[in-house]
Amino acid sequence: MKKTHIILLVLIAVAIVVLISYTGDLSSYETIGSAKQKQGKFLNLIVKMDKSVPVEYDPVKDPNLLKFGVQDSLGGHINVVYHNTMPTDMEKSERLVLKGKVQGDTFECSAIVLKCPSKYKDNAEANKNQPVAITN
Numbered sequence: 001m002k003k004t005h006i007i008l009l010v011l012i013a014v015a016i017v018v019l020i021s022y023t024g025d026l027s028s029y030e031t032i033g034s035a036k037q038k039q040g041k042f043l044n045l046i047v048k049m050d051k052s053v054p055v056e057y058d059p060v061k062d063p064n065l066l067k068f069g070v071q072d073s074l075g076g077h078i079n080v081v082y083h084n085t086m087p088t089d090m091e092k093s094e095r096l097v098l099k100g101k102v103q104g105d106t107f108e109c110s111a112i113v114l115k116c117p118s119k120y121k122d123n124a125e126a127n128k129n130q131p132v133a134i135t136n
Contacts, residue, residue: 017119032076033103035102045098046115047072049091053079070096070107078102082109090114 010115031101049055053069082100090096095115100108 029097031074032044032070032072032078033074035107036076036078036105039102039104042099042101045070045096046100047074047096048094049096050077055086055091070098078107079105080107080109082112087112087114 002064007081014029028044030038032047035043035045040130047070048071050071056067057065063085064083066084067079068082069077071077090112093114097113097115098107098109099111099113101110102108
């Protein structure tokens with residue numbers, strides 16, 4: 001074989017390895033039930049905060065420890081441990097996207113993405129008395 005063929009084969013092998021490593025980072029959204037069956041695997045959860053479980057966060061004692069409970073749309077529940085500061089307005093958020101791993105019966109979260117309620121939701125009462133602009 002020529003040197004160019006060998007170099008080309010090596011480059012193709014490297015490209016395949018890089019593509020395979022990137023597909024390991026791609027993760028679909030899981031339910032809490034399916035996440036509990038995938039212990040230790042990195043995954044994403046779409047959940048809302050469980051208001052019946054108190055949020056444990058003391059910025060004076062330990063500003064990098066946040067514990068709270070969440071539930072998914074199917075009613076599954078899990079406790080979350082997040083080793084970072086509490087995101088602003090997290091309690092007001094409609095949905096949370098949690099990235100991390102299930103370890104035992106808790107979700108070890110590495111990132112939280114807030115899904116806030118839209119400021120532009122249609123509200124018939126609010127729009128009822130608004131003037132209408134007419135253009136010719």
